[in-house]
Amino acid sequence: MDNIKNLWAKEGSITFLLCLALVTTLSIQSSIFWTTDNLNSLQAIIAPTAIVAFGMVLLLICGVFDLSVGAIMVFSGILCAKMFEMNLPVPVVILIGLLAGTLIGLLNGVLVGILKINSLIATIGTLNIFQGIAMILFAGSHKGQAEYQTAIKLPENFIWIGTGKFLGLYNMFWIMLALLILISLFQRYSPVGRQMYLAGDNPEAAKLMGFDTPRIIMLTFTFTGFLCAIAGILSVARFGQANRYLGEGINITTIISCLLGGASFAGGRGSAIGTIFGVICMCLFTNLFNLLEVTSTWQSVVVGSILIMVVSIDGYLILKKQRELGKI
DSSP, X not given: OHHHHHHXXXXXXXXXXXXXHHHHHHHHHOTTTTSHHHHHHHHHHHHHHHHHHHHHHHHHHTTOOOTTHXXXXXXXXXXXXXXXXXXXXXXXXXXXXXXXXXXXXXXXXXXXXXXXXXXXXXXXXXXXXXXXXHHHHHHHHHTTOOOSBOOOOOOHHHHHHHHOEETTEEHHHHHHHHHHHXXXXXXXXXXXXXXXXXXXXXXXXXXXXXXXXXXXXXXXXXXXXXXXXXXXXXXHHHHTXXXXXXXXXXXXXXXXXXXXXXXXXXXXXXXXXXXHHHHHHHHHHHHHHHHTTOOHHHHHHHHHHHXXXXXXXXXXXXXXXXXXXXOO
């Protein structure tokens, strides 16, 4: 089991191998896996999911998590769509959307980092609040109609942000890659990035060393809100509409992706590189289900099984570590 632990913790090595196995399976089982349409679809799923997951893994490293990420996505996306009704310039609308997501993240950070409210309780609360506000804004776009997309016409230069390509990859995918590089460098070389690991792994030691753990947690939640806003705005631009189901289930998907990539609920472990492998793995699973026409019911069974598996492995590793430290 020690070998599995080392592989699991080292940049999601097991998950990388699983991704290769899924690509091989899809290549054999489906003749359309390598088609342009399917690869475009994969990009449109992977990019926003990974952007949100980068924030989630930073939180897990600190020993906390955020269940409101989907609500921040949909709120920021619908808010941007509503702002276009006021004929505001695209840069202004984007700034408003980013600011909204960042402020919600800051609120989560204050609740968890400063006021010491459990992250599960705090983020369930903000999830319900801002998901509700987003639906109120959404309903206003339809005057009570029960449609699932806004009828607001979005500017072409805004839509281009999500649909434009460079070297065969969507703009949103390039943004995801840029964030991957920046966050990886931050984790490896910045003092705060290194402090996160100790703050999550051993809060008492971090406190004795003078680390301001509450401030680190607050800033990490704030940054996660910013990333969720980016993902929400890019998704709205990609599909040309603000969808009321935007971000639905992404909290669970990103947590699973982070755990697959080597993160832990106990804190102190995880990386952006491992996380991207976890996201790709989950998106390939979804793509496999869709191409093989597996029903949504069975998809839920498989996703639930994966969640139980990764949480069980994580729990085993946490207990093993506590026994080694003599805590149990």
